[in-house]
Amino acid sequence: MTEIDIEQNVDEAQSAALELAKLSDEERTEALHEIADAIEARTDEVLEANEKDVTEGERLLEDGEYTQALVDRLKLSESKIESITEMVRSVADQEDPLGKTLSARELDENLELYKVAVPIGVIGTVFESRPDALVQIAALGLKSGNAVILKGGSEALHSNRILFEIIEDAAADAGVPDGWAQHIEAREDVDALLEMGESIDLLMPRGSSEFVGYIQDNTSIPVLGHTEGICHVYVDDEADLSMAEDIAYDAKVQYPAVCNAVETLLVHESVADEFLPAIADRYNSADVEMRGDEATREIVDVEAATETDWDTEYGDLIVSIRIVDSLETAVDHITTHGSKHTDSIVTENADRASTFMRSLDSASVFHNASTRFADGYRFGLGAEVGISTGKIHARGPVGLEGLTTYKYHLEGDGQLVATYAGEDAKPYTHEEFDEEWNPGRLSDE
Numbered sequence: 333m334t335e336i337d338i339e340q341n342v343d344e345a346q347s348a349a350l351e352l353a354k355l356s357d358e359e360r361t362e363a364l365h366e367i368a369d370a371i372e373a374r375t376d377e378v379l380e381a382n383e384k385d386v387t388e389g390e391r392l393l394e395d396g397e398y399t400q401a402l403v404d405r406l407k408l409s410e411s412k413i414e415s416i417t418e419m420v421r422s423v424a425d426q427e428d429p430l431g432k433t434l435s436a437r438e439l440d441e442n443l444e445l446y447k448v449a450v451p452i453g454v455i456g457t458v459f460e461s462r463p464d465a466l467v468q469i470a471a472l473g474l475k476s477g478n479a480v481i482l483k484g485g486s487e488a489l490h491s492n493r494i495l496f497e498i499i500e501d502a503a504a505d506a507g508v509p510d511g512w513a514q515h516i517e518a519r520e521d522v523d524a525l526l527e528m529g530e531s532i533d534l535l536m537p538r539g540s541s542e543f544v545g546y547i548q549d550n551t552s553i554p555v556l557g558h559t560e561g562i563c564h565v566y567v568d569d570e571a572d573l574s575m576a577e578d579i580a581y582d583a584k585v586q587y588p589a590v591c592n593a594v595e596t597l598l599v600h601e602s603v604a605d606e607f608l609p610a611i612a613d614r615y616n617s618a619d620v621e622m623r624g625d626e627a628t629r630e631i632v633d634v635e636a637a638t639e640t641d642w643d644t645e646y647g648d649l650i651v652s653i654r655i656v657d658s659l660e661t662a663v664d665h666i667t668t669h670g671s672k673h674t675d676s677i678v679t680e681n682a683d684r685a686s687t688f689m690r691s692l693d694s695a696s697v698f699h700n701a702s703t704r705f706a707d708g709y710r711f712g713l714g715a716e717v718g719i720s721t722g723k724i725h726a727r728g729p730v731g732l733e734g735l736t737t738y739k740y741h742l743e744g745d746g747q748l749v750a751t752y753a754g755e756d757a758k759p760y761t762h763e764e765f766d767e768e769w770n771p772g773r774l775s776d777e
């Protein structure tokens with residue numbers, strides 16, 4: 333573990349954040365393209381470092397200390413590195429999130445109020461052992477003008493070190509102020525961050541509910557938590573069953589280790605006889621272990637599900653199945669056992685889809701689509717810092733917009749509040765208008 337002076341690192345990040353906010357969109361974009369090129373050029377070094385992490389991970393998997401999900405998330409390959417660099421370029425080419433006028437309102441003639449997007453400042457992130465997460469978070473931080481403190485999972489240490497070095501070097505070559513990204517490795521440094529409310533504007537922990545809860549309970553810094561995904565697919569009595577089969581299969585099998593994979597299938601009783609044998613065949617062909625309630629087990633030969641299954645994120649080729657008598661029971665089940673991450677209904681009935689989507693309090697609610705779409709890249713956000721399971725200020729996949737806040741800019745020509753108060757108070761006009769903020773606008777007119 334590399335020893336660092338955490339206070340100094342955070343001070344550097346704070347100073348860099350002020351400089352970073354002054355870089356133009358062209359400069360930030362160019363730096364991101366250079367980062368993508370540098371990762372590509374140094375693919376061999378990244379793979380070599382990753383090999384060390386994966387070898388250790390596989391050893392611990394054999395000893396039963398690690399899960400397959402952890403090793404799957406840890407592993408890089410040439411094609412994964414290609415998709416990482418594609419994401420960096422995609423972030424680079426997103427519209428500039430900074431300086432955008434979010435709303436403009438005339439308070440009175442020549443007194444105009446603009447709400448303008450700005451960076452949050454210094455963001456402390458802690459994430460799981462997934463090296464691509466470090467790159468995505470750094471890229472989004474840079475494009476949105478935020479300084480980022482990056483703490484990845486210990487299992488990914490070698491991969492994270494080399495990726496951080498590449499990003500830091502390429503950004504410096506492109507003229508990004510030093511210190512805008514800081515890599516920390518020790519848990520004690522995370523604990524120190526929790527005390528630094530004056531320097532850190534936001535904490536974004538990604539990981540188990542236990543860990544995210546620990547952060548929330550031990551800091552006064554605002555926390556945007558990204559935690560477990562107990563995601564559901566509900567197959568309605570008016571579902572296209574062939575579509576439902578494809579969705580249930582994709583949501584479990586396409587990448588079972590991630591938080592947006594489905595964990596529980598809820599099936600309406602009137603379609604269960606037809607649907608369950610078909611999906612069981614598909615799941616069996618992919619070695620998915622199924623655990624069903626009693627009613628499910630009368631139709632297909634699967635393991636028995638216990639109450640614990642409904643509250644479990646397997647992160648693996650395991651799925652629990654429950655037969656429900658109505659849409660309302662499905663919604664109740666998800667409300668009781670879900671984690672407000674992503675839930676999907678398969679139905680041809682638009683009213684039932686609408687009821688499902690309005691009744692649930694999850695960050696993403698889908699109709700006739702796989703839960704695996706809950707992802708910043710797939711949503712067109714370029715990449716994601718994670719999938720927020722909190723509600724304020726960003727929900728679901730967090731991209732550039734989630735990394736900005738706003739400032740009010742008021743442009744006047746000498747107005748005083750006294751004019752608008754008292755007996756002869758002049759009324760405000762309070763009219764919305766469609767104009768970008770431009771400090772010279774009033775004097776130009």
Ligand SMILES: NC(=O)C1=CN([C@@H]2O[C@H](COP(=O)(O)OP(=O)(O)OC[C@H]3O[C@@H](n4cnc5c(N)ncnc54)[C@H](OP(=O)(O)O)[C@@H]3O)[C@@H](O)[C@H]2O)C=CC1
Pocket residue numbers: 458459460461483484485486487519522523538539540541543544546558559560561590591645717718719720721
């Ligand atoms: N919604 C989302 O976007 C995401 C959700 N998740 C969820 O996270 C869970 C799996 O992640 P898992 O790998 O087990 O994550 P963990 O919660 O074990 O670890 C995540 C990170 O937190 C750190 N950490 C854990 N405990 C502490 C502590 N007490 N003090 C300081 N740092 C700590 C870890 O560091 P160290 O390695 O040093 O222990 C690691 O960097 C799943 O439920 C998954 O769905 C994961 C990622 C994204």
Ligand SMILES: N[C@@H](CCC(=O)OP(=O)(O)O)C(=O)O
Pocket residue numbers: 405460462589590591592704706707708716718719
């Ligand atoms: N958006 C990601 C999954 C989100 C995520 O980070 O999940 P996790 O694997 O739990 O770290 C994806 O679809 O690959």
